[in-house]
Amino acid sequence: MNRSGLDLLQEIRTENQKIPVILSTAYDSYQHDIKSIAADYYVVKSVDLTELKDKVRMAISKASVDA
Numbered sequence: 001m002n003r004s005g006l007d008l009l010q011e012i013r014t015e016n017q018k019i020p021v022i023l024s025t026a027y028d029s030y031q032h033d034i035k036s037i038a039a040d041y042y043v044v045k046s047v048d049l050t051e052l053k054d055k056v057r058m059a060i061s062k063a064s065v066d067a
Contacts, residue, residue, distance in 0.1 A: 020059035
């Protein structure tokens, strides 16, 4: 089966709306893809992991509040 990360994101959202999802991609264009709107956070890959770490902290914090 050949599916993209966006296809997997749609499957995750179909099963469970509360799982925090961070979409991390090298392609900035995904930010404008309608399927990517289902992600909670969006990060463009970089050697600097600061933004990704911030989004992970935010996701964990939101998940603990929602629990």
